[in-house]
Amino acid sequence: MPDRIFDFEKDFAGSLRCIPMAVRLKLDLVGIKLSLRQWSRLDRDQRGRLLEVPCGGAADRHTIGAMIEEWVTATGGTIDRIDPADSANWSNTNTVPEVVVLQAKGEDVSAPSLSQWRALTDQQRFALIKLTRPGHENKNFVPAMREFGLFLAD
Template sequence: MGLYDAARLFGFEVESSDNLRFIPLAVRFNLDRFGMRITLDEWQQLPYDDRALLARFPVEDDVELEKNFDLALEEMLKTHANTAPEKIARDPEPVWMHADAVPETVIRQSSLSGISAPSLDRWGQLDRFQRYALAKLSRNTDKVNHDFLPAMKEFGLVE
């Protein structure tokens, strides 16, 4: 699998990413997956074309591209922000990897949003990147995430 032809954005992200001003979920996914963290300020220091390139990296497993994402991000940050991505521990068992249990945070965010949580069957039918997106959007259980309901609608979990 090679790079996507265009930045990988969910429909609900197109407006909220503000033309890649904010870090899209595809980039967040790869950052988390590869144990890296960058700040929004660092992201915004990258030229648009670099941000678009990072958002074109696949969200599927591809060992060959893993190092390329790492190296590309490191070189971009070094060149444009005079910094390096922070290295963080990878979560060996992220909740979104499990199709057999709806995460408590997703259930709570559903409740805050005034909708039913996905059934176990529907959760299991989502691909892992969709599950990642809902888990990421539901991290804060104290307030409604403005992208959570649009994501649930886009994934066919609510009408």
Template sequence: MGLNEAPLLFNFEVESSENFTFIPMSVRFNLDRFGLRITLAQWQMLPLEDRKLLARFPVDDDTEIEPNFDHALFEMLRTHANVEPEWFTPEEAPLWRRTDSVPEGVTHQAGLAGLTAPSVARWAELDPFKRYVLAKLSRKPEANHDFVPAMKEFGGGA
């Protein structure tokens, strides 16, 4: 599986990423998948074309499918920022992978926004990357400004 033709951005991200000023969800997914952490300042040190390239990597949960994201990120950061990303151990069983229950954070965010949380059946139907996005946007107790647009884009939140 190769790179996507265009950067992977959801509609709700187009405005909020401000032309890749902020880290898109596809890059966040791959950072979490590979156990890498970068700061927003490090991200912003990368040339725009490099940021767009990182957002073209596939968002598949299998690290064997596209193992070059981490190598590309390391080279870009060394070249343009003279830093390396931090390593961490990725979660073995993150809540977004589960299809038998909706993560508490997602239910909480939906409540804060006055939306109906997805049912377990609807949650299970969502693409794994969309489940990741909703869980990622729900990790803090305060309302996330991208949660409502994401829910609407993914067909939820009636």
């Protein structure tokens, strides 16, 4: 799983002030809900390590979970556990998720075709799904679609 900060998030996540999508994906896979406050209490090296550390299998996920728990408790915080994410929603390349189609429609842009969806990386598909969450501004959905080559800028 390539871990990178997307162009659409560089203005707020490039400095690691905010949690990049690559780290959000790992947190979801590990089953940890990390608040922005908890993230900001980690030092820059710890935040960078979370971006770089691999998260390919169960052993990696266990290591990441233990690291985060150690670091957060060292700052006086507690870990909120969630059900580890089922990657089926972003790794499923048999259909474009309805939430992505609806968000695209709401933004007045074309949803990705099935072939475009299949060509995206897991991290790109995860980002698009995350950018459709209800109750969030989701202003980066269209910039992400553009960055991923899903449509051309006007």
